[in-house]
Amino acid sequence: MLNTGPHVPVVYLAKEVTTLGAMFRLRAKRSPNSAAIFEKRGTEWHETTWAQFYDQARQVAQGLLDLGLKAGDRVAILGPTKAPWAIYDMGVQLAGMVGLGIYPMQPTEQIRFMVEHSDTRAVLVDGEDEATKVLEAVAGLDQVLAVVPWTEDLYRKLADRDERVTAPSALAGEPLDEEQLEQIQRAIMPLDTAILIYTSGTTGAPKGAMITHGNILSLLSSQDEFLELYEDDLSFNFLPMAHAAERVLGFFGRINSGVATAYATSVAAVLHEMKEVRPTLFGSVPRIFEKAYAKIQSEVEAKSAPAQQVFAFAVRVARQAARYRQQGQPLPLWLKAQHAVADRLVFREVRDAFGGRARQFVTGAAPIALEILEFFWGAGLDVYEVYGMTEATVVTHANLPGHVRLGTVGKVLEPMEHRIADDGEVLLRGPWVFKGYFKDAEATAATVIDGWLHTGDIGTIDLDGYLRITDRKKHLIITGGGKNIAPATVENAIKNQDPLISQVHAHGDKRPYVSALIAPSPIETLEFGADRDLIAREQVTTLVAELMANPAARSEALNTAMAKVVGHPDFVERMKAAVRAGNAHIARVEWVKRFVVLNRDFSQEHGELTPTMKVKRKVLESKHAKLFDRIYREGGFALEP
Known part of the structure; x- marks a missing residue:
């Protein structure tokens, strides 16, 4: 276990400052010798204070200033979620510049659009593939003064490709003078x-959302109202730093609170390193919890009938216990006894997979099935659903300890206000609403009207003030019979029935009934095929x-292998x-009423998913238009339940 601070409440700093740079400076002054970052090099975790x-x-x-940039200039950062990202980002803030995160694995055209549109002056990039795309993207863009690789090895590989390629040592020289730094921040x-x-x-x-220092x-400044943190808390981070929640609530939030983080060496290492780090705090998109639950289900399927009955x-x-817990009620004696048995046989192992110390999980950005939430809550892993959007500085609603209603995204956080428009759209107003695009x-x-941010989400607010999100307004299906249907309701109902399913896309606008595309879950589908000798175990x-x-x-190899499985009668059934x-x-x-199973999962490569793994509905509708037509026109083409 990594050493952090004593078990005392943290001291938040945001109320004492007016800029992110000033908050960072104050944190370094108040907690100079406390751990800020843990990185794994080789087999050891190393601390940065x-x-x-x-x-x-x-x-x-x-x-950055020596390279010719000035306060207010945009600096783009593209690389994995590791310490250099954090150091570069706060260097940008100390210099009075504007930070722009770019997700890894973006096509060259997307990188060029963001760099050109934002008037970016410098790009800090890691990885040869990513750097190659950046150099292609900035070709002919005179606004870009420098492309800085994160490592000297990468610099040597790229130095001859473009005269703007700059050694990372240029950002590792003399530090900015404190007096000049203070002038910049003022x-x-x-x-x-x-x-x-x-x-x-x-x-x-x-669209480029401008989030201000004030936002x-x-x-x-409200963080202490919805997060109870201690100096010995430890987070574990791997989500892209370009993700708004990871950047604002995660990274800047840790500077505000002084809580340390450990960065995963890679996404592949997350499960293993979680047991080494043993975090107390864990934030992630719902997909992580969905996949964890699906993995548990898949493992149980491979076990004996008695083991399946135990699960x-x-x-x-778990579900019964979760319902008592969220209401703040003690478990009845009979349920307490059953829970003790289930804990010894199942729940303890689930908690250990997350390090065994996690006391608070936060998730948002997409719906998560109630049954999955209840399972984790019943197992002693408290997953708090929150809600927000980039244009409202990430989070505006949250379920909080002692105030939880599973299936909702919680109550609005003060000083924000919310209301539901006549057409069901969620509207937000307050100091967290962004500056604009x-x-x-x-x-x-078109987004901020009379001070109210139009979220594009359809929702309801119950009598106790809890917000429930139904779907995106633009996603609503209106059938040929005039019925309004939220596709997310349909998709989640089906997706959560079987771990073999990765994604579901419901279709039915101006159609007589709802149909669907089902995308298989890669790992589970491969295992299913190997168990039936459809794919070699080595492959x-x-x-x-x-x-x-x-x-x-x-990869094509993956898609080819999955195609061998999805048509098997057992899989179809x-x-x-x-x-x-x-x-x-x-x-x-x-x-x-009818559906088609694709022979691959949705992917970023095919343009069907965003970097945050959200489905691009318009792309799917366009790409599979002919397939949808066949579902309705050709009897026997699609499967029927």
């Missing part, structure tokens, strides 16, 4: 943009290792059973 972190960031700040106003976040672009070109510091018993106990006054005016091992190293990758079971949980008008 807040003072060391601050000094390295000051070196970056001076280096010149920054609360309404000045601190970071520029480009939205995922599920329906079109990304972020106002949010962080089914544990699931029932960069170079897009028209889109800004499965190779492909699973490939997926663990890069979970977003969807599983899909039919999942759709039947899903239909049983939704209204009759929402039932999926």
Whole structure:
């Protein structure tokens, strides 16, 4: 276990400052010798203190100024979630510049769009493939003064390709003088943009959301209202730093609180390193919890009938216990006894997979099934659903300890306000609403009307103030019979019935009934095929290792292997059973009457997923338009539950 501080409440700093740089400077002054970052090098975890972190960031700040950049300039960062990302980001803030995160694995055209549109002056990049794309993207863009690889080895490989390639040593020289740093910070106003976040672009070109120093510091000033943190807390981080929640609530939030983090060496190493780090705090997108639950189910399927019965018993106990816990009620004696048995046989092992110390999980950005939440809560892993959006500085609603209603995203966080428009759209107002879209006054005016941010989400607020999100407004299906259907309701009902299912896309706008595309879950599908000798076990091992190293990758070898499995009668019957079971949980008008199982998962490579793994519905509708037509026109083409 990594050493952090004593078990005493943290002291938050956001209320004492007016800029992110000033908050960072104050943290280094207040907690100079406390751990800020843990990184694994070889087999050992190495500590960076807040003072060391601050000094390295000051070196970056001076280096950027020496390259000819000035306060207010945009600096893009592209690389894995590791210490250099954090150091570069805060160097940008100390220099009074605007940070722009770019997700890894973006196509060259997307990188060029963001760099050109944002008037980026420097790009700090790691990885030869990513750096190659950056150099292609900035070709002919005179606005870019420097492309800085993160390592000297990468610099030597790239130095001859473009005269703007700059050695990373340029950002590791003399630190920015404290007097000049203070002058820079004093010149920054609360309404000045601190970071520029480009939205995922599920329906079109990304838009650059301008998030101000005032936005972020106002949010962080309320952090003590919805997060109970201690100096000995430890987070474990691996989500992309370009992700708004990871950047604002995670990274800047840790500077505000002084809580340390450990960075995973890779996505493939997360499960293993979680047991080494043993974090107390863990934030992730719902997909991680869905995949964890699916993995548990898959492992149980391979066990004996008695073991499966034990797990089914544990699931029932977990859900019953969760309902008592969220109401703040003690478990009845009979349930307490059953829970003790289930804990010894099942739950303890589940908690150990997350390090055994985690006391608070936070998830948001997409819906998560109630049954999955209840299982984790019953197992002693408290998963708090939150809600927000980039344009509202990440989070506006949260379930909080003692105030939890599973299936909702919690109550609005003060000082924000919320209301539901006449058409069901969730509206937000308050100091966390963003400054606007960069170079897009028209889109800004259409999004913020009379001070109210139009979220694009459809939801309801119950009598106790808990918000429940139904779906995106633009995603609603209106059938040929005039019925309004939220596709997320249909999709989640089916997706959560079987671990073999990765994604479901419901279709039915102006159609007589709802149909669906089902995308199989890669690892589970491969294992299913190996158990039936459809794929060689050695090939499965190779492909699973490939997926663990890069979970977003969807190679041709993987797709070819999966195609051998999805047509097998046993697999088809599983899909039919999942759709039947899903239909049983939704209204009759929402039932999926016909569906097609694809021979691969949705992917970023095919343009079907955003970097945050959200489905691009318009892309799927366009790409599979002919397939949807065949579902409705050709009898026998699609499967029926």
